[in-house]
Amino acid sequence: MQIWLDGKTYPSHEARISVMSHTLHYGTGVFEGIRSYRTEDGFSAFRLEDHVLRLFRSAEALDMHIPYEPAEVCNAVNRVLEANELLDAYIRPLVFLGEGSMGLDVKAQGKRNPVHLMISAWEWPSYFGQSMPGIRAMLAEHRRVFSSPTLVQAKAAGHYLNSYSAYASAKANGYDEALLLDDEGHLAEATAANLFVVKDGVLRTPFTTSALEGITRDTIITLAKISGYTVMESRIKPDELLDGDEVFLTGTAYEVAPIISVNGQAIGDGSVGPITAQLTKRYQDIVRAMPPSLSHGDGMALTEKAYYTAIQ
Numbered sequence: 001m002q003i004w005l006d007g008k009t010y011p012s013h014e015a016r017i018s019v020m021s022h023t024l025h026y027g028t029g030v031f032e033g034i035r036s037y038r039t040e041d042g043f044s045a046f047r048l049e050d051h052v053l054r055l056f057r058s059a060e061a062l063d064m065h066i067p068y069e070p071a072e073v074c075n076a077v078n079r080v081l082e083a084n085e086l087l088d089a090y091i092r093p094l095v096f097l098g099e100g101s102m103g104l105d106v107k108a109q110g111k112r113n114p115v116h117l118m119i120s121a122w123e124w125p126s127y128f129g130q131s132m133p134g135i136r137a138m139l140a141e142h143r144r145v146f147s148s149p150t151l152v153q154a155k156a157a158g159h160y161l162n163s164y165s166a167y168a169s170a171k172a173n174g175y176d177e178a179l180l181l182d183d184e185g186h187l188a189e190a191t192a193a194n195l196f197v198v199k200d201g202v203l204r205t206p207f208t209t210s211a212l213e214g215i216t217r218d219t220i221i222t223l224a225k226i227s228g229y230t231v232m233e234s235r236i237k238p239d240e241l242l243d244g245d246e247v248f249l250t251g252t253a254y255e256v257a258p259i260i261s262v263n264g265q266a267i268g269d270g271s272v273g274p275i276t277a278q279l280t281k282r283y284q285d286i287v288r289a290m291p292p293s294l295s296h297g298d299g300m301a302l303t304e305k306a307y308y309t310a311i312q
Contacts, residue, residue, distance in 0.1 A: 002083035004076050004119040007068075009083050015118070022106055022113045023096035027158025030058035031094045033252040034077065036121070037287045038087040045081070045091065046287045048074050050215050051252075052093070054155065059095050061154035064115050066095055073117070080121045090124035090253065093117065096157075124253070134260030134272055135249070137190070139238055140166035140178035144188040144210050153213055163191035177249070179241075179262070182210035187236040193251035195236075196220070197244040198275050203231045216250040216283075223282045229275065246273030256280040 003015040023029040032055045036045040052073045059066050066073070077091055097106055100113030107113075142162050146152045151159075162180070170178035170191075179195065182188040188210040189195050194217040197204045203224050205217065221231050241247055247259040247267045256279055258272040 001120065001122060002080060004080045004083075004117075006116055006118075007076075009079060012120070017096075017116070017118075018099040020099040020102065021096060022098065022100065022102070023157065025102065026104070027156070027161070028062060028064075028106070029094055029096035029157040030055060030062060030064065030155055031092060031157060032058075032155060034091040034093070035252050035255075035287070036081055036086065036089045036091060039288055043081055043087045043089070044287070045077055046252075047215050047219070048077060052077070054153075054215070055093055055095065058154040058156060059115075061150045062156060064095060064097065066117060067115060068117060073119075076117075076119050077121075080119050084121055086121055086123065088123065088125075089121045091119065091121045093119045094157075134258040134270075135176045136174075136261045136264075137177045137179050137259050138170050138173060138175040138263050140169065140180050140191075142166040142169075142178070142180055143183055144180040145183045146210070149209065152208065152210060155212065160192070167191040177259070179238075181238065182206075184235075185238070186210075187238060187241070190249050190251075190254075193249040193254040193257070196248050196250065197236055197241060198246035198248075198273060199244050201229060201275070203229055203275070204234050204236055205231070206236055207233050214251055216252055216255065219286070220250050220256065220279055220283065223279055223286070224275075227278065227282065241267065244268070246276050248273075248276045248279075256283050 001012040002009050003012045005015045032051045034045055034048060034051045036043045049070065052070045056066055056070060073093065080091065081089060096116050097113040098116050100106060101111040142165055144162065166178035166180055170176065177190050179190055180188045187195055187206050189206065189212065194211060194214040195206060224231050241262045242265055245268050249257045249259065256276065258276045260267055260270050
């Protein structure tokens with residue numbers, strides 16, 4: 001595997017960092033998950049610019065300055081895909097603090113911790129596998145709670161300890177995934193994906209006060225509206241899951257993943273619903289058909305307007 005680290009590409013065994021890296025000890029890093037897809041023109045990193053811009057926003061939330069421009073990071077992502085000869089791939093940019101202060105003051109005089117950027121990529125099929133009939137989820141005891149709205153929207157490494165614990169608990173209890181609640185007991189999201197509940201043709205998804213504003217979430221909302229469905233952000237109580245006709249998750253790694261049961265009780269008839277299936281197909285059609293000019297990161301070409309024009 002070829003790794004991009006601080007402006008250069010290395011074989012993975014040569015890309016070295018210090019064990020005294022601040023991020024290793026405190027979780028002070030931010031990351032992104034991006035997928036590229038095989039298209040008629042080679043590969044297409046779906047909504048690459050949007051992911052990179054969110055990486056910058058996440059870094060700003062932790063007062064970390066990425067020493068590159070967004071367009072440079074987009075180009076670096078493409079270099080990694082080309083270096084590893086990948087088409088269908090998962091891409092992981094990681095911004096982290098290096099060696100310096102080992103306290104919480106990472107800007108202490110004489111010990112300022114440098115900001116590093118690493119980008120890797122590998123083959124990674126759909127998170128739950130295309131052959132899986134659906135996800136068996138459980139309600140987690142863990143809550144997704146943050147001290148500020150800015151931190152809610154930061155994909156920070158340290159945030160995922162809660163998700164890790166909830167997911168491990170779900171697996172230990174024979175489930176595939178865990179659903180986390182917010183501080184008021186309403187549904188927030190899954191361990192690393194956004195949540196949708198379908199009832200009578202209306203899609204509901206939790207507010208982003210306790211959930212990440214997912215890029216796949218935004219894509220599915222747009223595709224659903226184009227398909228004629230109503231989409232609402234709302235508070236969703238846990239018992240409303242079982243009253244739903246369909247429930248599904250969205251995320252870069254998950255793509256669109258149907259939930260067929262919660263705590264052992266079936267959602268609807270316990271199979272993948274028609275709206276979930278329709279949106280899954282539309283999503284796959286879009287990610288494998290994006291024009292290279294809108295997906296390869298050439299000078300930040302993909303604006304929101306251009307994206308919505310492309311998918312309509």
